[in-house]
Amino acid sequence: MHTIPQPQPDARPDERLRLSPLVLGLWRAGRVQLPRPRLVELIAASLDVGIDTFDLADIYGNYAGEQAFGDALAASRVPRDRVRLVSKGGVCLVSDARPAHRVKHYDNGAAHLRASLDASLQKLRTDHLDLFLVHRPDFLFDADELADTLRQMVRAGKARHVGVSNFSPSQQRLLAARLPELAANQIELSVLRRAPFEDGTLDLCQEQHCIPMAWSPLGGGALFTADAPDMQRLRTALAEVGEALGSATPDQVALAWLMRHPSGVIPVLGTTDPARVRIAAGAADLRLDRQQWYHIWQAATGCAVA
């Protein structure tokens, strides 16, 4: 696993983003309102295997997930400089926690994003995020305004780096034209959701040195539960490659398959089970060769490449 770097008190805004090779996502923890002792355990298990980066969003757990995580992190007594914190803003849920919202919408305007970041910092009990992401592309985002807003977050020291999530290539290209230092685009990506390999998303990330973070990197679990013959074929391929790599598990292989991409994909683990986190971390030690990679691609698509 990645060696945890020393704190960088005077990091310049343009310094390249560094996350652990896998990241723990707290979406599900928020959704199931994971009790604090289990959150503390999950944080400890993650750090124990070198996963020091935690991915949140203002809306997780119906706007309560950041607070729960921040409380657990404080209870864990882990120093701030031992972890890296990612959070997001820009989505507005219809929720009893936001009575003013009448329709689900996005808001990438300056006022909303600034308030969102400030609230995240407070709930996470920190003065900065390592990475702040625009959660979803607001159809109405003004590129100049959004670029300024993100740049000011970095200048104010509230976010070491900024990026986006679920942005299409043309949206990313637009924003990057005003803010070249976009550090990440967090997208849905897995062996079951391969479109970004072909629709230009990963190409643009590689072109712009923007790190793709993969949410649902195991397909939300369908990979291991669905019964369809093509899913069985894919599981067989993952198992075969795992065997060849020395008893690696299928989920390790599915993660390593993503991480093999030259754009530097970082999977965002969705589990709340410390045991699965420990297993998943092993993916960072695997490196598929091209034949193994294409064997899985072929099993996933059902046909050989052209």
Add this chain to the structure above:
Amino acid sequence: MHTIPQPQPDARPDERLRLSPLVLGLWRAGRVQLPRPRLVELIAASLDVGIDTFDLADIYGNYAGEQAFGDALAASRVPRDRVRLVSKGGVCLVSDARPAHRVKHYDNGAAHLRASLDASLQKLRTDHLDLFLVHRPDFLFDADELADTLRQMVRAGKARHVGVSNFSPSQQRLLAARLPELAANQIELSVLRRAPFEDGTLDLCQEQHCIPMAWSPLGGGALFTADAPDMQRLRTALAEVGEALGSATPDQVALAWLMRHPSGVIPVLGTTDPARVRIAAGAADLRLDRQQWYHIWQAATGCAVA
């Protein structure tokens, strides 16, 4: 409405294009051969509500629309510097007015476009257009030749600005690589034709500061006539937002919904009815908030955003 700027006799070619916030399109007027008195009335009604920009094309009214409009404008005795004129060339109809045409085709070659512009100037009784657009992307356009042709139109003073119409993002990017000062891309865009919001068209316009002009901004009328349940749902949403904005009409809301986009969409009104022009102009005074905008999006698509 927009304040009509003073004439700019020595405008530099690189000065930003300024049109009124809504534009009157003469496609339908040409098609129905609107009689001169009604054209005169339409021009007056438009100017009266701050719509000083008129959108034509060589082919409108089977190649007779520009002449009819030019005659009506002359009859109106409106000074040239009180109006802004947009026209287009590059489409070749099969028409009794063009006996040499055997197949509908596009021609973005230098000779055709220059002759087209010269003819437009003559018919419109002016020495310059405020904006000349390449009407449709000729599969055979040579980017160097087309860029030179357009640039020379500006240098010769025959067009204050130049742009395109119905260009895809890759076509626009190609031409803009040779001619960065493309001022506009006139595309089909409405709450019923939302693809440009997602396929990169509006993203690229915003990236390149190229103004999207929206033709059929009310969906060619289908918005207000079609009976399908999803259309009724959309009409209900427009009516609700109109109500919230102070008794705005559904067509005003549908136009303001487009104009809310940060790329600066300018609707090209298709009506020949002065009363509808007067109503439509009111859209310029409306500003939807994000919830209103997404409420309409959701009604149009039938589902909430992700």
Add this chain to the structure above:
Amino acid sequence: MHTIPQPQPDARPDERLRLSPLVLGLWRAGRVQLPRPRLVELIAASLDVGIDTFDLADIYGNYAGEQAFGDALAASRVPRDRVRLVSKGGVCLVSDARPAHRVKHYDNGAAHLRASLDASLQKLRTDHLDLFLVHRPDFLFDADELADTLRQMVRAGKARHVGVSNFSPSQQRLLAARLPELAANQIELSVLRRAPFEDGTLDLCQEQHCIPMAWSPLGGGALFTADAPDMQRLRTALAEVGEALGSATPDQVALAWLMRHPSGVIPVLGTTDPARVRIAAGAADLRLDRQQWYHIWQAATGCAVA
């Protein structure tokens, strides 16, 4: 036909690629293991009509095609500087000639491409290719590594020019961001496979001055054998245009139709029949006017342009 240029012993890497206006492709010759005398005859017929560029790939003829062609070229006693040689690497077939391959895959890694080029040079009995192409886009290509690999091929004098094949616009844009001098993208293109006219492929080629080479430029023969009514309509259109151009044959027209594109499309002929090569070469003398071009487009698509 194109005048064959003199040899350029000290050609600079950035000098523009020049190929004959049509190219002879050896894919089919490899596939059918065309006997040497017939290869010699094919080479002579090609040179006789000004086609001095030959297109190969390491994998043609199950990895034996380059050797067969190199032997035939040697037997032809044609001086090296009278021909231009194109080859490709980066695809890995499952083949008895490559027992280590367990799955069809792509490999655009430095080691594989270098070895592939070196083997091509040896089999073709030359010290340089005029053009080396990355045959297929490896999902795992690292743009920096690939750009360096290709650049070093040019610097080492082993390839006068480098390019790609079957790259999507976003893949090409990614690689070109690191290696602007990509000279060609060889793609499937014909009156039956028109997607590249509309999906940005030809737009990007024109933008970047990258020559599109068209494989299967006659649709693999379907154009002249299929019985469907729409194919008959297309054949009729080709025949009509051929007649108007002075007894040109349908295949000449179909090729000239491609070559009319301003990006400078170069068809890669797939035939092994010297007679067909001689006929095809005549396409270089044809120039369709726009109406003829759109007449064929309309016949191919079944509808007039918008």
